[in-house]
Amino acid sequence: MKKWTTLTMTTALALSLAACSNDDNKKQDTTNETNTTEENTNQTSSTSKETVNNLRAVTDMPVSVEDALKTFNEQFEGVKIASIELGESNGTFVYEIEGFNDTTKYSGEVDENNQLIKQEQEPVDLNDDDNVELQLADYVKVEEAITTASKVTEVENSTPTSWSLDTDFNQDAVYKVDFEDANQEEFQVIIDAKTGKQIEILRD
Structure with missing residues (x-):
């Protein structure tokens, strides 16, 4: 019983770690998507600014x-x-x-x-x-x-x-x-x- 309990606990821990890992991966993916979106936005903004800045005041x-x-x-x-x-x-x-x-x-x-x-x-x-x-x-x-x-x-x-x-x-x-x-x-x-x-x- 102790063995099973240990195994169960180990399995549960493994499942928990796997779930955390999945959550972390999801968070990482979300973060990467956010960063990519921000980079694209910044690139678009930069392009717009460059276009405006090409005009001499x-x-x-x-x-x-x-x-x-x-x-x-x-x-x-x-x-x-x-x-x-x-x-x-x-x-x-x-x-x-x-x-x-x-x-x-x-x-x-x-x-x-x-x-x-x-x-x-x-x-x-x-x-x-x-x-x-x-x-x-x-x-x-x-x-x-x-x-x-x-x-x-x-x-x-x-x-x-x-x-x-x-x-x-x-x-x-x-x-x-x-x-x-x-x-x-x-x-x-x-x-x-x-x-x-x-x-x-x-x-x-």
């Missing part, structure tokens, strides 16, 4: 707009600034600046090394609506305009890829900040340059 431009304007003005002294735009061209950020005086319209491009890499001149038409002088001292900084535009719900998780400052059809100065997301959806947020408030949002 205009805030990464190493040359400030003030420095770019200084470079432009050194070449075209006394010119009134009509428009400024920052965007990517051939994989590098470039400021496109336009200005004018009583006789001539000027345009130039300033690169990431703060060098004037392109310039053009042509006779000015003072009746042209594009030739309105920007009163830069009266406007909010572009950084503030981008921050305000980035808070718009529609552009959440999007990258600001370009911006411009010029006058609209009412000759009011406006910032236009362009965004793009990982799905290549594009949005434009228009900011009143004087008040810094959002005026409109457009979707491409």
Whole structure:
């Protein structure tokens, strides 16, 4: 009887150990499945982030707009600034600046090394609506305009890829900040340059 009891106990212990082993294997399988799921999720998230991060944000431009304007003005002294735009061209950020005086319209491009890499001149038409002088001292900084535009719900998780400052059809100065997301959806947020408030949002 003692022998059977011992055997029974041994058998029971073996069965118990086997059951625990099975439970441990199940737990291990569950853990492995969880880890695999988490890894896949992390990989998907990482891929999404990489896709978004492939877009360069205009805030990464190493040359400030003030420095770019200084470079432009050194070449075209006394010119009134009509428009400024920052965007990517051939994989590098470039400021496109336009200005004018009583006789001539000027345009130039300033690169990431703060060098004037392109310039053009042509006779000015003072009746042209594009030739309105920007009163830069009266406007909010572009950084503030981008921050305000980035808070718009529609552009959440999007990258600001370009911006411009010029006058609209009412000759009011406006910032236009362009965004793009990982799905290549594009949005434009228009900011009143004087008040810094959002005026409109457009979707491409």
